[in-house]
Amino acid sequence: MRNHLxxxxxxxxxxxxxxxxxxxxxxxxxQMEGVEIVAECADAPQAIHDINSLKPDLVLLDIELGELSGFDVLEAMKHPCHVIFTTAYSQYAVKAFEKQALDYLLKPFDLSRLRHALERVVLAQPQAAEPATVQFTAKVGDKIRILQSSDIRFVRASQGLVVAQCLEREHHLDDSLESLLNQLPSSFLRVHRNSIVNTQHIHQIEKWQNGALLLRFEGVNDTITTSRRGAAVLRKYLNL
Structure with a gap:
């Protein structure tokens, strides 16, 4: 693999x-070329100050920081930059990706895993970034509705129909799941032969039968059950 760093x-x-x-x-x-450490912070207040004043490209952010957490730092950041969480706790992974973290490293991690995460940062820089959202068209009666991929919770195929579930309602799409997966941002994962989910809107993950997972989403009552293989894909993506 080419070394983008x-x-x-x-x-x-x-x-x-x-x-x-x-x-x-x-x-x-x-040990990595192309990396400059501009500050090391031992607590949240110092981190907030240094991030907003030094304007880094990337923050390697621990979660347990005493009275304040890494999520508190994230909320107080005024400078937009990439964030990779580094923690010994797996239970914060879903929340981390909801907060748009680029990666989630579970301690202890080796040099290879860290390098891979930083490669993702380089590839996600503005000049190489994919669109934050993709537009789709959906028929609503005799009208055509423009959908933003960022509004989609999940897409499900059933009885020959492909339906995108958004916050307010579901919309019928003309595309196949295969075609949609090729167009959607990388935050969308196929977790079952009949469903694609937007990982940015997963609100809760529950263990299900035979190694599957039950997924709940922000603002909607419908759930998605993964296949066993889809559960493995999601676990790997979220580093669970």
Whole structure:
């Protein structure tokens, strides 16, 4: 795989309350070309100040930071930049991706895993970024409605119909699931032969029968049950 880091310059801030973990991250990043550590922060207030003043490209953000959490830091950030969470706790993964985290690294992670995450940051820079949302058309009676992919919770095929579930209602689409998957942003995953889900709107994940998962979404009552293989795909995507 091409090393995109050698052709870019990433300005990184480390936010980690434990000194050994900060030191390890510093050592790992020092082994990568194209990475500049602009600050190391041991608590949330310092992190908020440094992020907003130094304007990094990327923040490596721990979640457990004492009285305030990494999510509090995220809410207080005025400078838009990429965020990769680094934590020993898997239970925050769904919330992290809801907050638009680019990746979620479970400690302990090795240099290869960290490098892969930073490659994703480079590929997600504005000049290489995919569209944040994609437009689709749906028929509503004798009218045509323009849908934004960011509004879609999931897409399901049933009895020859392909239906996109949005917040206010469902819409019938003319495209096949295969065609839609090729057009939708990478936050959409096929978790069953009959369904595609928008991971950014997953509100809750429950264990289901035979290794499957039951997915609940923001603002809608309908749920999606993954296949066993789809559950594995989702777990891998969310690093669960």
């Amino acid at each position: 050698t052709h870019s310059r990433l300005r990184v801030i480390i936010v980690e309350d434990e000194a050994p973990a900060r030191s390890k991250l510093n050592t790992q990043l020092a």
